[in-house]
Amino acid sequence: MYPNLYYAFRDLLGLELPFLKIFQTFGFFVAIAFLAGAYILTRELKRREQLGMLTGIPEKIVTGLPASQGEIIGNAVVGFLLGYKILGIFFNWDTASQDLQGFVFSSQGSLFAGILLAAAMGGYKYYSKKKTAKAKPEEHTVLVMPHQRVPDIIVMAAIAGLLGAKIFHNLENWNDFVQDPVGALLSFSGLTFYGGLIVATIVILSYAKKRKINIRALIDSAAPALMLAYAIGRMGCHFSGDGDWGIYNSAxxxxxxxxxxxxxxxxxxxxxxxxxxxxxxxxxxxxxxxxxxxxxxxxxxxxxxxxxxxxxxxxxxxxxxxxxxxxxxxxxxxxxxxxxPTPLYEILGCLVLFFVLWAIRKKIKIPGVLFGIYLILNGIERFFIEKIRVDTRYDIFGYHPTQAEIISTLLVIGGIVLITIYRKSNAASNKLS
Incomplete structure (x- = not known):
């Protein structure tokens, strides 16, 4: 296993690069998962835009404005945090190298590096905006297409997904959370996929509604991306050994x-x-x-x-x-x-399911149905993998399901309901036409 990229480079390439200890293997694969998901989502949104299923909305933008105080202060704050912690690791290498994760979540850092980078990033924002500033700012109307909003969607999905994953994990493991709430909230391990999916979905759908993006076309575009991102995210679980494994194989x-x-x-x-x-x-x-x-x-x-x-x-x-x-x-x-090694099974299974969704995406003509199929496939995959996974079980009328089994069952039911509703509405529309 490779707890961080230092161990991966050392074992696979024979290179000992101590600074790579900063980069956790799990976090690395999560970042790759978001990038891969963003790429697939962008491709699908562009394709559906060309088919006329998605359209942009006009938005007014103002050019030629100097940097606002908020922009300068925001850049400076980010610079201070990066300098205080990231550069602080190098300024305090002897201490930080012993426990990088502990160092990052402690009050330790380099005040000098923080102030230096804060000044540099705040100054850069000020001077870069000053170069393009005009005596009289100009207002333009531009057409913003859905695929251009993918960066915003990914950032919101990352933040909401992380919060949801943490919340659901701690609800599932309440006793552990009560014993060490700070450690449970700040640790890199302990993330529940379905918690992240549910919270991120609520946030993104609210954003899409506000930006007048066709919801059914959006969720269909997201279906293959979600499956691929999940498979890559599970690589982080497996290669870091984050505890998300199965029951014992007594053979x-x-x-x-x-x-x-x-x-x-x-x-x-x-x-x-x-x-x-x-x-x-x-x-x-x-x-x-x-x-x-x-x-x-x-x-x-x-x-x-x-x-x-x-x-x-x-x-x-x-x-x-x-x-x-x-x-x-x-x-x-x-x-x-x-x-x-259940994460390994999910990697293989979800990669296969991604290619299935990718292969049928152009054949499904009714908007929203592809996402329904995704919910069913995802729910079935997770329901059966739970049979050999280690998870907290609930006592519900004599049954003892895990949180993931409950949610995966609801996903399958939800997928069936969505497909039924969208097919009926499509049939009704065809009759009217």
Whole structure:
């Protein structure tokens, strides 16, 4: 596993670049997911604009204005934060390199670097606007197309998605949140995808309505982008080892000396648990009720590696497990028993579903139906992966679903309802015409 990009470059390329410790692997893949989603969304919006399904709206803009106090102060504040923290890391490298995440969320930094960068960015805004300022500012009317609003949509999706993901995760793990609310809110781990999706959807639809963007064409354009972004985001979960893995596969164990996956007779699962009882007692109220399911790699798939079926996530970013022999540093833990690498399954599954949506997007003629199909596919995928994932379960009339199972079921139902409504409304429109 690669907790941050320093470990990835060291292991894959043999390069030791300490400054890369700043960049968390999970955050890196989330950024790539947003960029990929933005690219696909932009392409689809442009295509639908050419088909006449989306149109722009005229907006008035004023050119030739000097920089306002708000713009200068805003740039200066951003510059101060970047200088105080990012440049502060280099000015305090001996301290910061020990725990970069802790340094970023502490009060430590470089006041000198903060003031310097604040002055530079505030001054740059002032002088760059001064160059284009006119004695008499001019007002223009421009036609703004939906695809030109993608940067705004992505920024809103990122902020709203992060807040929603944090809120839903902490609601799902309320006891952990109560014990350490500050740590739970500021940690890089602990994000619930559906929470982010729900909150971001509400915010973006409100924005689209305000900007008079055709909602049905917008959500159809977003369907493939969302599926691809989710697949890439799960790469961050897998390659960082953020704890978003499955239950134990009792047909395998882990060699804690090397971190490698080894086959084991399922009957020996309890004996193996007892060998690492101290770890499991911290994780579960009773080590007699540890969730597990045995599934050995089929002989017909003998060419596939064992870690595709069971994995120990050595060097995981959340530092969970037992000590790896001979390892020194922050990230030296490996799970003592092999788990199902569910993020890997979701990566593969959602990439396939992305290509399915991409292949049928031009064949679906009724606006809104493609998004309904996305909801159904996404809900089914997540519902079944939950069967081998570790998640908090609720007690609802004798059933014990996870939060994701509840939401994924609602997504499937919602997708069916959307498709039904949009098909009926399309049929009614055709009759009237």
């Amino acid at each position: 395998y164990t882990i060699d804690t000396n090397t971190g490698h996956t080894l086959k084991m007779a399922p009957a020996n699962f309890n004996d193996a648990i007892q060998k690492n009882a101290a770890f499991f007692q911290q994780q579960y109220p009773s080590i007699d009720r540890i969730p597990h399911a045995a599934f050995e790699k089929p002989a017909a798939l003998g060419f596939l590696p064992d870690w595709l079926f069971a994995y120990g996530y050595p060097h995981n970013v959340i530092k969970e497990g037992v000590q790896l022999a001979g390892c020194e540093g922050q990230y030296c833990k490996v799970l003592p028993m092999a788990v199902y």
